[in-house]
Amino acid sequence: MKELDFILLYKINRKSKSIYEAKKKVNLFWETLAEILQEDEQVNFRYLGKFLVKRNKPRRYSSPYSQQIGYTTGTCIVKFKVGESLRKNLNEVKNDE
Secondary structure (H helix, E strand, O other): OOHHHHHHHHHHHHOOOOHHHHHHHHHHHHHHHHHHHHHOOEEEEOOOEEEEEEEOOOOEEEOOOOOOEEEOOOOEEEEEEEOHHHHHHHHHHHHHO
16 A cells, blocks of 8 residues: 555545645654654553564674775664554454455
8 A cells, every 4th residue: 555545545534625634644653653662662552562673783884995994883773563453353354344
């Protein structure tokens, strides 16, 4: 599902007046989630799952031309871990088809 498809589905389900309004609300959610994840390491959504911030260690690399050894900067990755009830609901819907 692409972003536009998701926004159209959100617009229909929430009975929004326009796509612009629906996109604005979806972007507001993601911006708020990003702010919270910068402060805390995880955000839990009851019955859905949780967003986690995983920090990767800096890695060592060497340049093939100059043979110089350097280190990359550590990165942060946002992951979503699916909750049990959401997993069960998705599996039931998939099995019914």
